Amino acid sequence: MSENMKKTYWLDKAENKKKIFIGLIIAAILVALPDFLSLLGILYETHPYTKVEEIPAFYGIYAALGLLVVISVAGFIGRFLTVKEDYYD
Template sequence: MSDKENKTYWFEKDENKDRLFYWLIALAAVMALPDILSLLGILYETHPYTKAEEVPVFYGLYAAIGMMAVLTIGRMFSHFLTVREDYYD
């Protein structure tokens, strides 16, 4: 057997998987911190231009609805753009 077959890689060890998971959780918390602070009005004061922007989660809802619209439109167009399985036969 060669050394490559017996080698244990970094991600195969259970303690490293747990360590990576906790680092990813910490990174997600740090990246969410500005959003949480702005939601509470601590980071900066917002100046909405419209009444809809006064809703605290307006931008999150706007992004979620926009993504759902893009996915729905993409799924509708995929039916027109797909090729039958036996097309080249």
């Protein structure tokens, strides 16, 4: 058991976390790319049902905004609604 405690995991190193972060950014650019390419008619054609989907990388932008909204609203209401764990006891 004690041996286990000392073992360092890949995630424990700071530079690996950075690698993940950079990897995420690259992945984001990669998945956004087809939308822009399709504007030029390269790679594939989109079949938007709605107007908003015609915005390039609409899903990505919507996800980013949506997440910010969730986090900020949650942080905001958390100030009023947070109570001690044993509040009801």
